Amino acid sequence: xxxxxxRKYDVIVIGSGISGGWAAKEFCEKGLKTLVLxxxxxxxxxxxxxxxxxxxWDFPHGGQVPLAIKEQNPVISKHYLYTEASKxxxxxxxxxxxxxxxxxxxxxGYHVGGRSLMWARQTQRWSExxxxxxxxxxxxxxxxxxxxxIAPWYSHVERFAGISGNKDGIxxxxxxxxxxxxxxxxxxxxxxxxxxxxxxxxxxxQGRCAHVTDPQPVHQEQGRAQCQNRNLCVRGCPxxxxxxxxxxxxxxxxKTGNMTLRPDSIVHSIIYDEKKxxxxxxxxxxxxxxxxxxxxxxxxxxxxxxxxxxxxxxNSTSSRFPNGIGNDSGLLxxxxxxxxxxxxxxxxxxxxxxxxxxxxxxxHSYIPRFRNVHRQETDFLRxxxxxxxxxxxxxxxxxxxxxxxxxxxxxxxxxxxNVSGWMMGEVIxxxxxxxxxxxxxxxxxxxxxxxxxxxxxxNEDKMVADFMEQLTEMLTGAGFKDVQARDSHANPGxxxxxxxxxxxxxxxxxxxxxxxxxxxACKNVFVTDGACMTSGSTQNPSLTYMAITAxxxxxAVEELKKRNL
Amino acid sequence: MKxxxxxxxxxxxxxxxxxxxxxARAWSAQxxxxxxxxxxxxxxxxxxxxxxxxxxxxxxxxxSLGVPGFVERILADCYTKExxxxxxxxxxxxxxxxxxxxxxxxxxxxxxxxxxxxxQFEKGDDYxxxxxxxxxxxxxxxxxxxxxxxQTKFLEYEMAPGFYHGCVPxxx
Numbered sequence: 207x208x209x210x211x212x213r214k215y216d217v218i219v220i221g222s223g224i225s226g227g228w229a230a231k232e233f234c235e236k237g238l239k240t241l242v243l244x245x246x247x248x249x250x251x252x253x254x255x256x257x258x259x260x261x262x263w264d265f266p267h268g269g270q271v272p273l274a275i276k277e278q279n280p281v282i283s284k285h286y287l288y289t290e291a292s293k294x295x296x297x298x299x300x301x302x303x304x305x306x307x308x309x310x311x312x313x314x315g316y317h318v319g320g321r322s323l324m325w326a327r328q329t330q331r332w333s334e335x336x337x338x339x340x341x342x343x344x345x346x347x348x349x350x351x352x353x354x355x356i357a358p359w360y361s362h363v364e365r366f367a368g369i370s371g372n373k374d375g376i377x378x379x380x381x382x383x384x385x386x387x388x389x390x391x392x393x394x395x396x397x398x399x400x401x402x403x404x405x406x407x408x409x410x411x412q413g414r415c416a417h418v419t420d421p422q423p424v425h426q427e428q429g430r431a432q433c434q435n436r437n438l439c440v441r442g443c444p445x446x447x448x449x450x451x452x453x454x455x456x457x458x459x460x461k462t463g464n465m466t467l468r469p470d471s472i473v474h475s476i477i478y479d480e481k482k483x484x485x486x487x488x489x490x491x492x493x494x495x496x497x498x499x500x501x502x503x504x505x506x507x508x509x510x511x512x513x514x515x516x517x518x519x520x521n522s523t524s525s526r527f528p529n530g531i532g533n534d535s536g537l538l539x540x541x542x543x544x545x546x547x548x549x550x551x552x553x554x555x556x557x558x559x560x561x562x563x564x565x566x567x568x569x570h571s572y573i574p575r576f577r578n579v580h581r582q583e584t585d586f587l588r589x590x591x592x593x594x595x596x597x598x599x600x601x602x603x604x605x606x607x608x609x610x611x612x613x614x615x616x617x618x619x620x621x622x623x624n625v626s627g628w629m630m631g632e633v634i635x636x637x638x639x640x641x642x643x644x645x646x647x648x649x650x651x652x653x654x655x656x657x658x659x660x661x662x663x664x665n666e667d668k669m670v671a672d673f674m675e676q677l678t679e680m681l682t683g684a685g686f687k688d689v690q691a692r693d694s695h696a697n698p699g700x701x702x703x704x705x706x707x708x709x710x711x712x713x714x715x716x717x718x719x720x721x722x723x724x725x726x727a728c729k730n731v732f733v734t735d736g737a738c739m740t741s742g743s744t745q746n747p748s749l750t751y752m753a754i755t756a757x758x759x760x761x762a763v764e765e766l767k768k769r770n771l
Numbered sequence: 772m773k774x775x776x777x778x779x780x781x782x783x784x785x786x787x788x789x790x791x792x793x794x795a796r797a798w799s800a801q802x803x804x805x806x807x808x809x810x811x812x813x814x815x816x817x818x819x820x821x822x823x824x825x826x827x828x829x830x831x832x833x834x835s836l837g838v839p840g841f842v843e844r845i846l847a848d849c850y851t852k853e854x855x856x857x858x859x860x861x862x863x864x865x866x867x868x869x870x871x872x873x874x875x876x877x878x879x880x881x882x883x884x885x886x887x888x889x890x891q892f893e894k895g896d897d898y899x900x901x902x903x904x905x906x907x908x909x910x911x912x913x914x915x916x917x918x919x920x921x922q923t924k925f926l927e928y929e930m931a932p933g934f935y936h937g938c939v940p941x942x943x
Contacts, residue, residue: 261930263919268841272848389937434931560942565935600926604912607886607893612824612832615916616925620941 210502215241215466216766218488218503220473220518223320225735225751226509227451227459228363232759233507234459238766241466241501242459243490245510246297246316248469249323251429251452255442257291265290281306285313285700287324292440295324305644307659311699312513318469319452320511321702322748324440327416327448329369329749330572330591331360331380335579336743339632343578343587346541346635347711349740350721353380359753367449367752368425370569371414379411379574379745385419387412388569391597392561393623398571400684407579408680410594413572416449416749428454437566448568470494472651475522476506476531476731484730484771485531491651505730505762505771509755512736513641516707517656519733520643532725535715538708542639542658543742545703546590546631546666548694549673553686555623562620563597570595575632575744577672586668588632591744592677596625625686629673630744633698634665635706660698703747705739723758730771734758815862815877816842816907822885823911833915841914842907854906861903865889 216238219229226242233240248254262268269290276283279299288296297314304312315321334353340346357380364383373381390398390412398410417433418425430446430453439448446453459465470493477500479486487502508515516539522531530538570593577589601621603614639661643654674691681689698704711717714726719738725731734755736747765771817839826832833839846855868888869877877885892904915921922928 259930261919262917262922262928266844267849268845268913268917270845270849273851274848388935392938394937434933435935436931438930560940561938562941563935563937564939565932567935567937604908607823607890607908608825608882609827611912612827612830615824615912616830616921618926 213487213499213501215239215501215503217241217505217507217762218243218501219507219509220488221245221320221509221511221514221735222318222451222456222467223315223509223511223735224322224325224451224748225755226320226507227322227455228752228755229507229509229734229759230459230465231366231455232756233763234462234464236760236763237462237464238763239464239466240459241468241503242456243471243473243488243501244318244320244467244469245472245493245514246318246320246469248467249318249442249452251442251446251450251457252444255444256294257441258438258444260291260441281311282313285311287313287440291438292324295440300650302649303647304655305647305657307657308661309697310658310660311697312658312704313699313702314511314514318456318467319450322450323442323452325702325748326746327439327568328572328593328746329364329367329371329382329414329416330574330745331382331414332356332743332745332750333378333380335378335575336741336745339588339743340741343582345587346741347709347713347716350710350712350717355721356750356753356757359757360749362756363749363752365422366424367416367454367749368418368422368430369414369749370417370419372412374409374411376409376411376574378579382414384414385417385422388415388417388419388567390571391563391567392558393555393596393625394571394594396555396558397594397625397681397684401573401680404683405576405680408573408576410571410573413569413593415569417568418447418449428458430454433568435566435568437568439568472653473510473518474498474653475518476508477502478522478524478526478531478728480524480526483526483728485728491653493651496651504766505732507755507759507762508731508733508737509735512704512707512739513656513658515733515735515737516641517643517653519708519737521654527727532708532718532727532731534727535718537637537716538718539642540637540640541635541706541709542641542660542704543633543635543706543739544660544698545701545742545744546633546662546669547628547701548662548666548696549590549629549631549670549677549691550626550694551628551674551677551681551689551691552624552626553681553689555625555686557685558623559620567595567597573627577669584668584672586665586672587634588665588669589744590629590631590669590673592627592629592673594625594627596623598623625681627677627681629670629677630701630746631666631669631673632742632744634663635709635741636663641707658699662698703736703742705736705742705747708733708737709740710738711740722761723754732758732762812859812862813839813843815866816858818878818885819862819865819889819907820911822882822889823908824915825882831920833911836915836918836920838911838914838918841917842910845910846906850906854902857899858903858906861892861900861907864900864903865892 222244341348371384433447474489520530573592600618602618647655708718824833
């Protein structure tokens with residue numbers, strides 16, 4: 207075991223994913239000695255992306271995962287990320303078991319970089335309508351921050367991460383610091399015009415995404431190159447063409463000499479100093495030996511991923527906090543939210559057949575939320591954004607045999623345009639949607655298993671129905687045919703956007719964190735990952751986690767300077 | 772047509788047939804020739820795959836692009852035992868049909884004769900026989916399309932195109 211001195215830092219960051227990476231970068235840049243703890247293995251940028259340079263014919267099973275491996279992993283193998291090219295990022299079911307009291311697909315990434323290697327890279331800002339939502343519509347609690355509090359931090363993270371997009375001037379989806387946008391297809395442009403001519407409240411725009419389309423000096427300094435449209439992002443990008451902790455924030459933090467990164471380190475709990483009335487460090491279980499080691503710091507940032515953050519806080523008990531650190535309100539683990547991706551739609555378009563797309567598009571277009579934006583106008587609360595994309599594939603006639611079949615396969619005609627859309631709906635936080643520690647079941651590392659208990663409600667069902675109706679109307683009106691809308695009835699969690707459990711708020715009686723993401727009752731513990739979310743809105747949440755993290759980290763640095771922490 | 776394709780896809784993604792083939796039960800051991808050569812199945816599989824996408828002087832077929840190895844691997848690793856057993860039985864059935872029709876092994880008849888037998892399977896109404904051919908044909912097409920030759924020479928594959936143009940004329 208290392209000496210006590212070696213185990214003392216200024217800051218401990220629990221987790222190396224999107225938000226943990228940002229905390230590490232901000233603290234190390236400001237000269238603070240920072241320990242980053244990651245429960246999974248190390249993943250080095252470029253060298254540890256084993257499938258990144260493989261061609262389709264290099265995969266022994268053409269991309270399919272062998273049946274025996276699937277049978278060993280009945281939960282995670284159902285997810286779309288579980289392919290022969292990407293399954294090494296998934297957590298095998300046996301590694302970290304949990305209790306699905308109600309169905310929940312928990313998709314995790316236990317390795318350095320976490321889910322920043324697996325994400326869909328969509329980066330839309332929240333707007334004032336989102337932060338004001340709970341107060342206006344009477345659910346959850348009021349957010350303790352407003353758009354103005356976070357807007358400069360959005361700019362801060364966007365410039366560094368590299369976000370491509372257009373300035374669209376849409377109030378409910380504020381513009382940011384953008385690199386050039388990807389092109390839209392002919393068909394997306396057609397749909398865009400059609401919507402603009404028929405609706406005053408809706409727009410189709412290019413999605414904003416974390417791809418470096420025109421590397422700036424700050425990206426070159428990170429060693430990142432322009433996105434080469436490989437569309438193999440989920441394997442890890444050797445070019446650093448999209449933002450990940452591995453390509454961006456972690457090497458940046460390491461370069462300062464202030465970061466110590468410790469993989470295979472599962473945080474058991476936060477150590478509370480009863481005399482000083484603050485946290486003094488963390489207990490870490492070695493992932494392989496189960497040996498326990500303590501590390502100490504002035505400030506602890508919890509960025510373990512929403513549910514594991516809840517697990518660690520709940521497991522951090524002391525005589526002051528018998529129900530988990532910072533849990534005076536008893537709300538820790540409650541008001542879990544996610545995003546409603548159940549609504550799906552597909553369609554065909556049989557005009558513009560003299561045009562096609564070329565190259566590969568790592569992005570897609572986007573319809574910002576248009577329901578209940580300015581006032582309540584439907585029989586459900588809040589609304590949904592829509593992702594939309596497609597193109598023309600090859601469509602070979604495979605009915606024959608022999609030379610005729612071969613010729614058809616080698617000279618396939620272009621198909622019509624095929625498009626699909628998917629809803630991204632806001633899920634209303636409800637107290638009974640919760641996570642908690644199981645009374646007796648432990649995981650292989652001796653940690654209590656997490657019980658996940660979440661379910662859909664009527665508000666989400668109504669929203670899916672509205673999506674199917676509205677999008678059918680929008681596509682049919684634009685001349686699409688074979689319009690087919692459906693409800694996937696996917697489990698909560700399939701969206702990989704689980705949030706909440708340690709929500710921010712003004713009142714310690716009804717929230718866990720204050721406006722700076724500090725535990726109300728233990729100010730040197732900050733939570734800036736998805737667990738902090740008071741409501742969920744419709745946007746992919748990662749950009750907001752980045753901004754909230756950078757804001758809180760810089761606040762912590764100021765507070766440390768003032769000796770308030 | 773679309774519905775049929777959809778069902779095909781469904782069957783493939785769920786791991787093929789779910790019920791035991793009726794003809795496999797109805798057939799007794801004496802109606803099928805005993806497999807003395809363990810390579811017989813593999814040789815017949817190669818012949819079936821070669822008949823589906825044959826070689827020609829100008830363009831390689833499925834066998835020379837290594838598709839049989841791919842098909843065997845998928846059958847062994849990715850499909851249920853029911854599906855791969857049905858393929859094995861189907862291969863022996865193809866051989867026995869050739870022997871009855873031509874008094875020769877499936878391996879020794881012409882490729883046209885092989886194709887005629889397979890098309891007969893496809894058009895017939897025996898579910899297990901159809902499913903045998905459907906699975907082998909689908910995997911043959913997948914393996915062929917996925918090969919380096921077809922991907923790079925015919926299907927515009929590029930690992931890193933470096934661009935995306937949303938709207939270009941088809942003829943350009």
